[in-house]
Amino acid sequence: MPARITTVGFDADDTLWHNERVFRLTQERFAALLADHAEPEHLAARLLAAERRNLGHYGYGIKGFTLSMIETAIEVTNGRVPAPVIGDLLAAGREMLAHPIELLPHARAAVETLAGSHRVVLITKGDLLDQERKLAQSGLGDLFDGVEIVSDKTADRYAEIFARLGDGPARGVMVGNSMKSDVLPMIAAGGWGVHVPHDLVWDLEHAEAPEDGERFCQLDSLEGLGALVDRLG
Incomplete structure (x- = not known):
């Protein structure tokens, strides 16, 4: 027995x-912010790659996701991402952390x-x-x-x-x-x-x-x- x-x-x-849908909404916002620099599918693939390689450094969660978005934004703009975009990504991360x-x-x-x-x-x-x-x-x-x-x-x-x-x-x-x-x-x-x-x-x-x-x-x-x-x- x-x-x-x-x-x-x-x-x-x-x-x-619920949790993942908050990440999906933020990822849509991320795609809109970087629309002049990368197609949504390409951007999503680059972000996923950043998340994968950063897990060992930042672990799981919103903070690591936010840092991965910023890293990806720097990559796809060849280091020319506007400072207001970085500010918007940081604000998006804070909003995720406060989401009910x-x-x-x-x-x-x-x-x-x-x-x-x-x-x-x-x-x-x-x-x-x-x-x-x-x-x-x-x-x-x-x-x-x-x-x-x-x-x-x-x-x-x-x-x-x-x-x-x-x-x-x-x-x-x-x-x-x-x-x-x-x-x-x-x-x-x-x-x-x-x-x-x-x-x-x-x-x-x-x-x-x-x-x-x-x-x-x-x-x-x-x-x-x-x-x-x-x-x-």
């Missing part, structure tokens, strides 16, 4: 609340339901101050038994968190919208990965579903999460 599930981990961005939180459907009910019967933990990556702000605005903070804001999500990191805050990954479930960050590394750690897709996915978070689906589940929304966890044990 499989071990009984005692601990449920939740991703935050685009699992409990909007919970996804069934997010509160899912966390409240599981908090009554399991340990629930928030595990998110990104900028510490921004993630703390979003959690505070969400009104969900008091429901979690632990909050982990990490630089990246790996099998070793999940194993450590679920061992420290739960009864190990074999008795844990990780719920999230990212196959790459929330599902695959949790399964590799020996736990259950539950994929709840979001309409928008950052290009660097794309990954294929696991070929071995023994510890993999997918839901259309968080509405059925409580029943799923009950079925898992």
Whole structure:
């Protein structure tokens, strides 16, 4: 018999609340600002390349995204980007950091339901101050038994968190919208990965579903999460 599930981990961005659409809106603004220097598709590719190479320096989140936009603007203008454009990009980053939180459907009910019967933990990556702000605005903070804001999500990191805050990954479930960050590394750690897709996915978070689906589940929304966890044990 499989071990009984005692601990449920939740991703935050685009699992409990909207996030990627704020980045998409800012990227559209970025394209408009640089329209005289690069086509939108070319600019998006250059920005994605900058984000990819900067992850190791700036990590995940809005600040790294803003710096990558500025770097890309300098590149595509051959160093001649007007100072007002840089100012507009900095202002866009600040606006992103102040953007109000909007919970996804069934997010509160899912966390409240599981908090009554399991340990629930928030595990998110990104900028510490921004993630703390979003959690505070969400009104969900008091429901979690632990909050982990990490630089990246790996099998070793999940194993450590679920061992420290739960009864190990074999008795844990990780719920999230990212196959790459929330599902695959949790399964590799020996736990259950539950994929709840979001309409928008950052290009660097794309990954294929696991070929071995023994510890993999997918839901259309968080509405059925409580029943799923009950079925898992």
